[in-house]
Every structure is written in structure tokens, then in C-alpha cells.
Amino acid sequence: MTIQTENTRVSLKYTVRLETGEIVKGDPARGLAHMEFVTGYNQVLPALESKVIGLSEGEELEFSVPPEESFGPYNPSLVQEKTFAEFPQGKELEEGRWVRATNLDHLVSFGYKVVEKRADRLMLDYNHPLAGKTLVYKVRIEKVSEVDKDDLELLKPCQHARP
Numbered sequence: 333m334t335i336q337t338e339n340t341r342v343s344l345k346y347t348v349r350l351e352t353g354e355i356v357k358g359d360p361a362r363g364l365a366h367m368e369f370v371t372g373y374n375q376v377l378p379a380l381e382s383k384v385i386g387l388s389e390g391e392e393l394e395f396s397v398p399p400e401e402s403f404g405p406y407n408p409s410l411v412q413e414k415t416f417a418e419f420p421q422g423k424e425l426e427e428g429r430w431v432r433a434t435n436l437d438h439l440v441s442f443g444y445k446v447v448e449k450r451a452d453r454l455m456l457d458y459n460h461p462l463a464g465k466t467l468v469y470k471v472r473i474e475k476v477s478e479v480d481k482d483d484l485e486l487l488k489p490c491q492h493a494r495p
Contacts, residue, residue, distance in 0.1 A: 333389075334386055334387065335388070335476055337371055339478065340479065342367075342369055342476060343367075344474055346366075346469055347360055348469050351396075356462070356467070370479050377401070383469070383471075387473050388473065392473075393470075394469065395468075397466065402462065402467050403462040403465070404463050410458040411447065412458065427447070429445070429446050430443055431445075445457040
């Protein structure tokens with residue numbers, strides 16, 4: 333069976349690395365990462381899903397996904413300076429660390445990196461860690477199957493996915 337554009341359960345093993353060779357996930361020496369999804373439901377990056385359409389069990393493929401099709405370009409305007417007067421919690425943060433913050437009023441969480449810490453202020457980078465980077469995937473299709481009708485009733489496309 334080959335992977336179709338909709339309603340195919342795909343199980344694959346993979347490595348994703350940057351163009352520099354730095355491994356992001358799925359180190360071949362320690363064990364490949366595993367992913368399972370159903371096509372047509374925006375469960376993975378659209379560029380990843382489109383590349384595996386037409387493949388069958390046992391097939392392997394290596395491909396690149398540019399920033400525009402993954403986590404977007406790096407946006408310098410998302411690097412912002414905050415004084416400790418406006419952000420007192422910043423005094424406890426360490427330079428070079430990633431932090432996850434949650435807005436309890438809106439139940440939204442987001443991450444940022446502490447780029448620089450001075451005596452009275454911080455520089456925070458709100459870009460995704462993979463923004464501006466081309467991702468290089470190497471995938472091996474482990475299993476391909478049709479999704480049964482009961483499972484289809486539970487699946488809904490993500491309403492927030494980009495077209």
C-alpha cells in the first residue's frame with residue numbers, strides 16, 4: 333500500500349538535522365526518532381507530509397524543508413529588550429537558557445531565549461529555536477495502513493494550521 337493524501341496511517345522512523353549537520357532529533361547512533369500520523373489532518377508539517385505521499389513500507393527518502401515551510405524565517409523584531417523594572421522575574425533567569433512562560437488568563441504558553449543579561453535588563457528572543465533554519469529529514473517508512481471508520485470519526489483537521 334502506498335501513502336495517500338488522506339486517511340492513511342503512517343508510521344516512520346526519522347532523523348532531522350540542520351544543514352550544518354547538527355542533529356535536532358533522531359540520532360542514528362543512538363536510535364532514530366519515531367512518528368505516527370494520519371494524512372490529511374495537519375498533524376505534522378505539511379512539507380513533511382507532502383514528501384512522503386506515494387511512498388510505501390520500507391522506502392527511504394532524504395529531503396530538505398526550508399524555513400518558509402517549517403518554522404518560518406528568523407524575525408529580528410522578535411528580539412526584545414526588557415528592563416527588570418518591567419519584568420522583575422527576569423532577575424532569576426540565566427543567560428543562554430530557554431524559558432517557557434504561560435499566560436494563565438488566556439491559557440497560552442510560549443517560549444523565549446535569554447540572549448543577554450545585564451545588570452538592569454535582558455535581551456529576550458521570542459523566535460522559535462528552528463526559525464530561519466533549513467531542516468534536513470531522512471525518513472524510513474515503517475508501516476502504512478488504512479484508517480478504519482471508527483478512528484476517522486475521532487480525527488479532525490487542526491483548525492489553526494496554515495493553508
